[in-house]
Amino acid sequence: MANLNSSQANKQLIAGYCGIIFGGFGVHKFILGYAPEGFIMLVITVIGGTFTYGFTLLIMQLIGLIEGMIYLNKSQEEFVDTYFVNKQGWF
Template identity: 45%
Template structure:
């Protein structure tokens, strides 16, 4: 990195918080640009009467546990849709 600045992900914090708080609606997926996965999350939530809401909760925690650079490589550049 130039000027000895640490790497900073622009979407990690927001995606993590959205996943934890309103992920059952697929908001974190739409925020990251994953339309198909967002729609799947909404359908899963309704089909399972909300039990599939644990998936985005876990994903939100995983997002926040990754380093900023690892998050960007995996979810922004690598376009990994799930976990």
């Protein structure tokens, strides 16, 4: 098991809530340190949303909602192992 850090436990809550609220813009990815994945979500939302009248925003928001719920439903040890040790970027 990975060593638990209080900042990692706080990031779990913050990333989970931001995934639920601002998930379409990839804010939760930036909080966890996954800048390329966050940038991909942001670009798909902004540029894709322009051409599809916001349809891609709805899809990205759904993905963010699912990821936020996954973050909040994991135990702290499992969260640290998955997202800080193994560096799993998506789901």
